[in-house]
Amino acid sequence: MPGWGWTLLVVCALVLLGWIAWGVVRAGLALLREATVAGRTFGAASERVADAVARAEAARPDTSATMFAPRASLHARVQGRRRAGDRRRVARRARQRATWQAWRSGSWLERRRAGVPPHRGVGID
Numbered sequence: 001m002p003g004w005g006w007t008l009l010v011v012c013a014l015v016l017l018g019w020i021a022w023g024v025v026r027a028g029l030a031l032l033r034e035a036t037v038a039g040r041t042f043g044a045a046s047e048r049v050a051d052a053v054a055r056a057e058a059a060r061p062d063t064s065a066t067m068f069a070p071r072a073s074l075h076a077r078v079q080g081r082r083r084a085g086d087r088r089r090v091a092r093r094a095r096q097r098a099t100w101q102a103w104r105s106g107s108w109l110e111r112r113r114a115g116v117p118p119h120r121g122v123g124i125d
Helices: 002-058 069-102 108-114
Strands: none
Touching: none
């Protein structure tokens, strides 16, 4: 009887170890699949970043020295920057006006009950 008991214990131990090993192998394969997906995602993201950097490099403003440039061109450049600043200021004020109006329209609980998204009309891009 003791021989059969030991044999049964050894067989059960081998089955248990096989079950644990199979679980570890399955977890390792799942980890490799996730690493593959993460690698593809990282590759796509790096391509988008590289494209954005290339566009930014192409649209880089002129920063060359202007000490010897004619005054008329310098004046035109300053006026252009002021106009761009004015356009940004007007857009910012419009976004602020929308935010203030949303804040005045009622409490956050009333807007939530009405189903209004939290940032509607705020101008968050």
